[in-house]
Amino acid sequence: MRLLNGLLLLPTVLRTAIAYSTLSDDSLRTIPSAGADFDIKTGAILAPILQPRVPGTPGSTAVLEHLADFFRNNLPKWKVSFQNSTSTTPLSNGREVPFHNLIATRDPPWIDREGEVGRLALVAHYDSLIHPTGFIGAIDSAAPCAMLLHAARSIDDALTRKWEAMQAEAESSDFSGLEMDEHKGVQILLLDGEEAFQSWTDTDSLYGARAMAEEWEQTVYAASSTYSTPLASIDLFVLLDLLGSPNPTVPSYFKTTHWAYQHMADLEFSLRRLGLFKSAPAKDPDRPSAVDDQFFLHEAGKADTDQWLGGYIGDDHLPFMARGVEVLHLIPAPFPRVWHKIDDDGEHLDMNTVEDWALLTTAFAAEWLELEGFMTADGGGKVRERDEL
Numbered sequence: 001m002r003l004l005n006g007l008l009l010l011p012t013v014l015r016t017a018i019a020y021s022t023l024s025d026d027s028l029r030t031i032p033s034a035g036a037d038f039d040i041k042t043g044a045i046l047a048p049i050l051q052p053r054v055p056g057t058p059g060s061t062a063v064l065e066h067l068a069d070f071f072r073n074n075l076p077k078w079k080v081s082f083q084n085s086t087s088t089t090p091l092s093n094g095r096e097v098p099f100h101n102l103i104a105t106r107d108p109p110w111i112d113r114e115g116e117v118g119r120l121a122l123v124a125h126y127d128s129l130i131h132p133t134g135f136i137g138a139i140d141s142a143a144p145c146a147m148l149l150h151a152a153r154s155i156d157d158a159l160t161r162k163w164e165a166m167q168a169e170a171e172s173s174d175f176s177g178l179e180m181d182e183h184k185g186v187q188i189l190l191l192d193g194e195e196a197f198q199s200w201t202d203t204d205s206l207y208g209a210r211a212m213a214e215e216w217e218q219t220v221y222a223a224s225s226t227y228s229t230p231l232a233s234i235d236l237f238v239l240l241d242l243l244g245s246p247n248p249t250v251p252s253y254f255k256t257t258h259w260a261y262q263h264m265a266d267l268e269f270s271l272r273r274l275g276l277f278k279s280a281p282a283k284d285p286d287r288p289s290a291v292d293d294q295f296f297l298h299e300a301g302k303a304d305t306d307q308w309l310g311g312y313i314g315d316d317h318l319p320f321m322a323r324g325v326e327v328l329h330l331i332p333a334p335f336p337r338v339w340h341k342i343d344d345d346g347e348h349l350d351m352n353t354v355e356d357w358a359l360l361t362t363a364f365a366a367e368w369l370e371l372e373g374f375m376t377a378d379g380g381g382k383v384r385e386r387d388e389l
């Protein structure tokens with residue numbers, strides 16, 4: 001599989017190699033697990049999300065406050081903002097229902113104006129389906145939201161260290177500024193109103209995503225900016241959905257982001273090799289390919305001539321993709337059995353799989369943000385100097 005990848009992807013690897021350095025095994029080992037914070041009853045991150053959160057209801061407000069408070073209380077360097085809209089729905093009898101998207105952004109500290117940072121956007125929706133009554137939506141998408149909060153906190157210190165090192169380096173050298181391709185930021189987008197109220201149509205679905213994509217396309221930065229709009233500032237839109245059931249298989253949906261899918265598949269391979277995946281199946285030495293068969297991301301070796309499913313799944317990426325944003329869609333096909341059923345609740349999550357997705361997402365973000373050399377173990381391992389790498 002790995003040799004095949006290399007051969008197939010040579011052109012894109014060359015295109016992206018300059019800005020991309022992979023994470024070492026040592027760095028992968030430093031990524032913390034969410035542990036008790038993902039407990040479905042008492043966990044500080046996950047438990048408060050596991051309640052009905054239909055847009056415009058008290059549950060929605062409570063969950064949004066929990067998500068925002070997580071950043072405000074634990075990650076003060078992240079800027080929290082909201083993109084708000086209203087819309088009627090087929091069930092609202094003409095009443096305007098409010099939709100609130102949460103945006104948590106962390107940019108390099110020397111950035112002092114809009115339009116100078118390209119960002120990795122990590123995205124999930126926090127609203128839940130209105131039917132059946134009492135529906136929790138644990139995989140859809142409480143658990144993905146929890147994974148993103150954990151990823152944000154797990155890269156936070158390394159980001160601080162990296163950017164401090166970059167600033168120190170710039171100040172101590174003749175070099176008067178930091179190179180443009182080093183202006184990389186990260187954004188967590190927790191979207192509202194993904195679900196349809198009655199049945200899925202272009203107007204009854206994706207309420208939050210449609211409002212945000214439209215507004216972000218129309219918000220134009222100064223003409224001298226590197227990026228023209230907040231929408232254009234998204235380098236890659238990574239959408240997590242329906243994650244948390246056991247044995248997921250996530251295809252590579254889009255040719256244009258297959259290179260990113262392959263980076264994540266490589267990370268999955270490494271994490272399994274290091275024994276860091278909790279859901280990892282026992283390896284069968286008589287059938288080495290069995291490991292590949294059981295990968296979450298099982299299509300790393302996909303060829304251009306294979307079938308690509310991009311465009312078949314309606315989800316929050318669509319309004320962004322229609323405006324030219326590059327998308328990596330992490331959603332299993334087939335959908336998990338509990339999808340839109342009353343038993344999509346905390347008790348039916350496979351916690352090992354939830355932990356593994358959180359780990360993999362964190363690793364992907366850390367690699368994207370080039371945190372090699374700045375990741376340290378919980379409890380304070382030695383911070384290695386860049387020169388040692």
Ligand SMILES: [Zn+2]
Binds near residue numbers: 129140195340
């Ligand atoms: Zn859903």
